[in-house]
Amino acid sequence: MTAVAVAGAGLTGASWAGLFAAAGLTVRLYDIDAQRLTPALAQARSAAGFLADHGLAAAVALDQGLPGLSAAADPAEAFSGVALVQECVPEDLAMKREVFSLADRLAPPDALIATSSSGLSISQIQTAARRPQRCLAAHPYNPPHLVPLVELAPGALTSVETLERARAFYTAVGKQPIVLRRDVPGYVANRLSAALWREAIELVRSGVATVEDVDRAVAFGPGLRWAAMGPHLIYDLGGGPGGIDAHLRHLARVKEHMLRDLATWTEFPPDVAAALAEGLAREKAGRDYDELVRERDELLAAYLKARRDLSS
Numbered sequence: 483m484t485a486v487a488v489a490g491a492g493l494t495g496a497s498w499a500g501l502f503a504a505a506g507l508t509v510r511l512y513d514i515d516a517q518r519l520t521p522a523l524a525q526a527r528s529a530a531g532f533l534a535d536h537g538l539a540a541a542v543a544l545d546q547g548l549p550g551l552s553a554a555a556d557p558a559e560a561f562s563g564v565a566l567v568q569e570c571v572p573e574d575l576a577m578k579r580e581v582f583s584l585a586d587r588l589a590p591p592d593a594l595i596a597t598s599s600s601g602l603s604i605s606q607i608q609t610a611a612r613r614p615q616r617c618l619a620a621h622p623y624n625p626p627h628l629v630p631l632v633e634l635a636p637g638a639l640t641s642v643e644t645l646e647r648a649r650a651f652y653t654a655v656g657k658q659p660i661v662l663r664r665d666v667p668g669y670v671a672n673r674l675s676a677a678l679w680r681e682a683i684e685l686v687r688s689g690v691a692t693v694e695d696v697d698r699a700v701a702f703g704p705g706l707r708w709a710a711m712g713p714h715l716i717y718d719l720g721g722g723p724g725g726i727d728a729h730l731r732h733l734a735r736v737k738e739h740m741l742r743d744l745a746t747w748t749e750f751p752p753d754v755a756a757a758l759a760e761g762l763a764r765e766k767a768g769r770d771y772d773e774l775v776r777e778r779d780e781l782l783a784a785y786l787k788a789r790r791d792l793s794s
């Protein structure tokens with residue numbers, strides 16, 4: 483049975499571990515702070531159980547994966563014999579490099595070493611390893627056990643074979659990998675999210691709409707369509723049978739008019755949190771963090787299940 487290690491047992495690491503266990507892999511969770519391991523194991527088990535309860539993981543794989551889910555405070559034990567190290571330590575270049583160097587020394591020479599980093603450069607991280615060609619970025623979307631996307635990005639020294647092996651591995655555990663041709667800040671999905679969020683903030687700051695209405699607009703409008711198909715295919719459909727050509731002939735001018743009016747700032751204005759606070763409180767309507775996470779996860783699971791049922 484394939485063994486994998488997750489380095490850094492925080493929010494992201496525990497969720498990755500749950501996903502890997504639900505796929506039937508042997509999983510070792512490692513953290514420099516041994517006190518993080520017990521709660522992280524519980525979170526990983528709960529994530530794996532959630533997937534099985536919602537029909538998103540095979541009970542048989544889970545039966546195999548759960549007994550193989552363990553914690554290791556010793557990196558030599560955590561990384562020995564694994565096929566992959568999924569690094570999930572805090573977003574700090576020196577810390578990431580330290581873990582890559584350690585994993586490179588302790589994991590088998592052909593193991594993949596992947597960073598979950600949201601914004602650091604894999605090119606700068608991988609030079610800490612003696613075999614940088616087997617290192618890559620595998621950026622998840624929170625929570626990794628539920629959101630299928632993983633963005634695979636090469637550093638300057640990553641081999642083509644590494645990207646292909648990574649694509650096969652993440653596909654096999656149920657992810658939807660995309661492969662970037664080169665490493666750019668924010669990969670694909672965070673760049674798209676950042677562009678949308680800047681405009682969402684500006685619509686509130688400039689008094690066009692409330693926080694709740696902007697969120698409702700995304701969740702029940704473009705976000706719903708984008709969950710079905712991405713923006714290119716959706717706009718192609720928006721042109722009718724004439725496709726994207728027809729769409730652009732019809733609507734390019736009006737979209738250009740909008741584009742000229744969009745926010746362009748590149749530093750968050752200091753009043754953003756304050757501008758959103760009141761609206762967020764209204765939108766939460768007394769629901770606490772745990773309740774909101776549960777609600778988000780139930781909706782995501784229902785959507786994923788519906789999509790799977792439809793395609794089978």
Ligand SMILES: NC(=O)c1ccc[n+]([C@@H]2O[C@H](COP(=O)([O-])OP(=O)(O)OC[C@H]3O[C@@H](n4cnc5c(N)ncnc54)[C@H](O)[C@@H]3O)[C@@H](O)[C@H]2O)c1
Nearest residue numbers: 490491492493494513514515570571572573598599600624
């Ligand atoms: N939180 C998110 O929504 C999210 C989404 C996608 C990617 N990521 C990325 O995942 C990574 C981890 O983020 P997080 O939110 O899970 O952080 P976190 O703070 O919840 O967890 C980090 C864990 O790493 C441990 N750690 C610190 N130094 C270590 C070391 N040298 N060796 C082993 N363990 C060590 C800490 O004790 C902690 O348990 C970051 O790079 C982040 O950009 C986070």
